[in-house]
Amino acid sequence: MxxxxxxxxxxxxxxxxxxxxxxxxxxxxxxxxxVMKTKPAAGGEKxxxxxxxx
Amino acid sequence: MSVNARxxxxxxGKGKQSDIDTANLVGAIWRLNKINTAPLDPQFITEDxxxxxxxxxxxxTATYKSHVLIGPHPIEKFLSSEIMAWAAAFGLGACVxxxxxxxxxxxxxxxxxxxxxxxxxxxxIEQIRPGGSAIWDKMYPGCRVAGFLVSLxxxxxxxxxxxxxxxxxxxxITEPSAITLPAKTTEKELxxxxxxxxxxxxxxxxxxxxxxxxxxWNNNVRESTGFYPGSGTQSGYAKKGRIENGDRMPVFRFVxxxxxxxxxxxxxxxxxxxxxxxxxxxxxxxxYTATFHQLxxxxxxxxxDEGLVTISVEGSxxxxxxxxxxTVVATTAVDGICDAPA
Numbered sequence: 069m070x071x072x073x074x075x076x077x078x079x080x081x082x083x084x085x086x087x088x089x090x091x092x093x094x095x096x097x098x099x100x101x102x103v104m105k106t107k108p109a110a111g112g113e114k115x116x117x118x119x120x121x122x
Numbered sequence: 123m124s125v126n127a128r129x130x131x132x133x134x135g136k137g138k139q140s141d142i143d144t145a146n147l148v149g150a151i152w153r154l155n156k157i158n159t160a161p162l163d164p165q166f167i168t169e170d171x172x173x174x175x176x177x178x179x180x181x182x183t184a185t186y187k188s189h190v191l192i193g194p195h196p197i198e199k200f201l202s203s204e205i206m207a208w209a210a211a212f213g214l215g216a217c218v219x220x221x222x223x224x225x226x227x228x229x230x231x232x233x234x235x236x237x238x239x240x241x242x243x244x245x246x247i248e249q250i251r252p253g254g255s256a257i258w259d260k261m262y263p264g265c266r267v268a269g270f271l272v273s274l275x276x277x278x279x280x281x282x283x284x285x286x287x288x289x290x291x292x293x294x295i296t297e298p299s300a301i302t303l304p305a306k307t308t309e310k311e312l313x314x315x316x317x318x319x320x321x322x323x324x325x326x327x328x329x330x331x332x333x334x335x336x337x338x339w340n341n342n343v344r345e346s347t348g349f350y351p352g353s354g355t356q357s358g359y360a361k362k363g364r365i366e367n368g369d370r371m372p373v374f375r376f377v378x379x380x381x382x383x384x385x386x387x388x389x390x391x392x393x394x395x396x397x398x399x400x401x402x403x404x405x406x407x408x409x410y411t412a413t414f415h416q417l418x419x420x421x422x423x424x425x426x427d428e429g430l431v432t433i434s435v436e437g438s439x440x441x442x443x444x445x446x447x448x449t450v451v452a453t454t455a456v457d458g459i460c461d462a463p464a
Contacts, residue, residue: 071220071221073218073220075218078235078236087220087221087226089228089411089413089449089451092218092228093228093230093415093444093445093446093449094444094445096216096218096228096230096233096446097230097233097444097445097446098233099233099235099236099237101216101236101237102217102218102219121462122217122218122219122460122461122462
């Protein structure tokens with residue numbers, strides 16, 4: 069696997085880690101969840117990116 | 123006019139519902155084949171007043187609506203990369219998706235302290251001749267995975283590699299479903315012949331001694347806590363407002379041929395621990411690896427398979443301080459598995 073994944077911890081801290089099971093598993097065991105940035109559709113009311121939890 | 127059981131069309135949520143009561147939208151539903159042909163059979167439970175006094179006799183004089191039960195219902199399938207990713211994501215509860223095609227789903231048991239004890243919910247749809255003269259067209263929102271079991275046996279053909287997913291539902295039923303199921307998903311099946319399997323540093327495939335292997339996960343869902351004051355009703359029958367995990371249990375067992383220097387008894391007696399790593403592959407874009415991070419053997423039994431001495435090993439997966447119990451990494455071309463609704 070390549071690339072980075074953004075994860076948010078139970079305390080709200082955000083970290084970016086390698087997209088590998090070796091990097092992800094210890095964080096997931098601690099309750100970290102993936103957050104994804106999505107851009108709202110053109111013409112939408114929101115101008116900026118929004119962050120969603122998976 | 124009779125109906126062939128294999129006319130049944132089955133689909134369910136590829137993505138997760140926003141909550142137990144809100145059904146998947148049609149765009150988040152996929153359609154797949156399954157092996158078992160019996161439709162899901164909702165159980166509407168009634169009760170009567172036979173045990174009450176004041177009637178002048180011991181017989182019932184009236185019946186009353188009690189509650190509705192959905193499942194446990196098995197989904198039996200030949201194992202594919204698509205269903206492995208789905209079962210791991212919905213069965214374990216925590217899932218990270220990476221890649222842009224193929225997609226890699228890294229799944230672990232969810233952490234109760236942060237994610238609670240309800241894994242993601244999905245809608246399950248069954249139809250026979252949907253449309254104006256449907257024989258059967260029901261959607262069951264609020265279903266979840268109670269557990270799954272991957273079974274590999276020594277045999278040729280697709281039956282050598284199967285998965286059984288047990289699902290339970292909240293009791294909510296939408297009829298007709300108002301869902302037009304999409305075309306059947308093309309699955310990349312993972313044959314038993316593609317297995318790679320190492321347990322506590324022993325490679326049972328290269329030794330050519332593996333006979334069968336079962337691994338999986340059981341959420342031991344709580345049967346009765348879903349019916350609470352305010353949990354809701356379906357057609358006047360109480361339905362569940364939550365379906366919670368009980369004490370979760372990993373499953374790991376295998377049968378191998380006994381051989382010179384077979385180490386399993388020694389490993390059991392010494393309480394030796396190690397990892398167990400299971401991989402099945404269609405191609406580089408369709409595969410999975412399940413890793414039990416810390417495992418010992420709970421029992422080892424001598425047996426016989428077609429006249430050859432075997433050992434049956436029951437594993438005891440444990441909690442590893444850094445990596446937890448189990449990680450399943452499934453790779454597939456299908457996007458949107460366990461995605462939250464848009």
